[in-house]
Amino acid sequence: MKASLPKKADLKDSRFEGAGVVVFSNDLSFVLKAPEYLREVAKKMKLRVEARADRSLLLPPGDAKEKIEKIIKSANMTDIFFDAYGSKVIIEVEKPSEVLGNGLEKIMEIKAKTAWTPLIQRKPPLKSDIITTIRKVMTKNSKERAEFLNQVGMKIYSEGKEPKWVRVSFLGAAREIGRSAIFVQTPESRILMDCGINVAGTGEDSFPLLEAPEFRIDALDATIISHAHLDHSGFVPFLYKYGYKGPVYCSKPTLHLSTLLQLDAIEVAQREGQKVPYSTKDIENTILHSITLPEEEVANITPDVRLTLYNAAHILGSNVIHLHIGEGFYNLVYTGDFKYGPSRLHEPATNQFPRVEGLIMESTYGGKDNVEISRKDAEDNLLTSVKEILKKKGKLLMPVLGAGRAQEVMLILEAAMTENRLPKVPIYIDGIVWDSTAIYTTYPEFLHKDIRRAVFSTEKNPLLNPIFGRVGGQKEREDIVKADESCIIMATSGMMTGGPSVFYFAQIATNPNNGILFVNYQGEGTLGRRVQRQPREITMATRGNPRTVIPLNAKVFTAGGLSAHSDRKQLVAYVGNMSPKPNNVIVVHGEPGKAADLAAKIRNTFRIRSSAPNLLDSMRLK
Ligand SMILES: [Zn+2]
DSSP, rough: GGGOOOOGGGGGEEETTEEEEEEESOOOHHHHHHHHHHHHHHHHHHHHHEEEEEEOOOHHHHHHHHHHHHHTGGOOEEEEEEEEEETTEEEEOOTHHHHHHHHHHHHHHHHHOOEEEEEEEESSSSSOOOHHHHHHHHHHTTHHHHHHHHHHHHHHHHHHHHOSOEEEEEEEEESSSSEEEEEEOSSSOEEEOOOOOTTTOGGGGGGGGTTTTTTTTOOOOEEOOOSSSSHHHTTHHHHHHHTTOOOEEEOOOHHHHHHHHHHHHHHHHHHTTTTOOOOOHHHHHHHHTTTEEOOOOOOEETTTEEEEEEEESSSSSEEEEEEEETTTTTTEEEESOOOOOOSSSOOOOBBBOOOOEEEEEEEESSSOOOOOHHHHHHHHHHHHHHHHHHTTOOOOEEEEEEEHHHHHHHHHHHHHHHTTTTTTEEEEEHHHHHHHHHHHHGGGGSOOOOHHHHHHHHOOOOGOOOOOOEOOOOHHHHHHHHSSOOOOEESSSSTSSSSHHHHHHHTTTTTOOOOOOOOOOTTSSSSSHHHHOOOEEEEEHHHHHHHHEEEEOEEEOOSSOOOOOOOOOHHHHHTTTTTTTOOOOEEEEOOHHHHHHHHHHHHHOOOOEOOOOOOOOOOOOO
């Protein structure tokens, strides 16, 4: 490394930052010209190389802050964090384009005048505690974080042999939905793709089968999370609780959303007296060990595996995972949850890759009868149900998952109200749905190109429309229920397994003018699934009474066709249009009948080997 740098680099120190290298120099003029000098080195070494100033050159934070504020005045700086150990400064501004435009002139000026390397971040248009929390955890522990990233790099670039085999084990979500956990092994690497919980589970079947003989938490090299939903990310902090010290790879929005959902899950569990598998300390540890990756950029994650994340169109920052194993030895794609069809929020999932041999895909709606209606009909149906309740001046409850459907439905309602196709009533967004909406507005670059521009602008952003009101706490919830006004309420949890949606339900269910509208999948055994069948009464736990009988007079609706999952036709088309074609398709994340049936359909249609493994099945891929 040193040998390939120009002499004048005056190198003080160098270390890995995950899959990249940072060199620290005593010569500021070298740092300023570094991108030019280092391009060739990076190419030769096949990794990202960046130069920053040695700590001894840094202007004291107070002075640096003053200088920076002057340089980027027009961008409206709102916050600033100094990371002395990494010679970096994180600058939060309202208008990033004011800093990043003009050939990065202002970035260069900051570097030249302060020696700090600036990272520009957009101020979230809605306040989000999660974004602040994550930044604090990272900067507070910057030395620990830097040492961790260096260790990760050393491990990745240690000597590795070309693999002779690839094997996969299914530790969860095989012929079931929930607790996704797929374990990939080569002679050099042990990688876990997703580590979720079964939100509809009771006791033992809630968690992935980490006791499988081939799996050891302390021997794990890397964990990759496809998206933030708890059935894919909810068990990650448990790994840290039991001694995992490696990295978690995911997209930036996934890190933010999964932290939000994990914190909420343990809070709800504690409040409701359920067992909590990990603590906030373990969640903090997860943040500290997270490495976020941009989409479609190849990253080395072990000596013989390269990872690339692609758009999965399921929720913000959801990814299809591509593993390139060895030097072209084997290529495995894992879809996570994906939408291969139209939506307001995302462009359809990617199915074009440089190489593919094995494909692991979901089958939530893989059954013969899972035929999705057109997007237009789906939106019309949703609005018809909403109108019916608003006409009766009732209250409409939508139990939603914190992220995904909620924001999609918000866009549909906002458009309908703005265009006067729906009476204007308040739409209450309860706690965590609001927080995840804030994260959606922070990362417009992960959204559909048609709404990206609107979300970038504060004036036109549909998610910032004042028809949406935040519900902050229990007192406000009670006021909403009591108030003599028609309204729409969006609240977690989406399957009514806990959280405010259960509270609202118990309060509004007896009034025939009210309604409950389901917009996402209801797991077997959940309260949501029971309500969906519209029985005359529901026996459920409320505060103070574990067996309260509630007459269900409110009307129950299910809005079809808005799913963030692919329907049967889209699942089959995803494989049919995939380039290149896989030679082995493994179907997971579906009820037993649906997973097996989709596997058979793929086998018969495309003459590709296809199966639906059972829990704890292992398979040699090559
Ligand atoms: Zn999901």
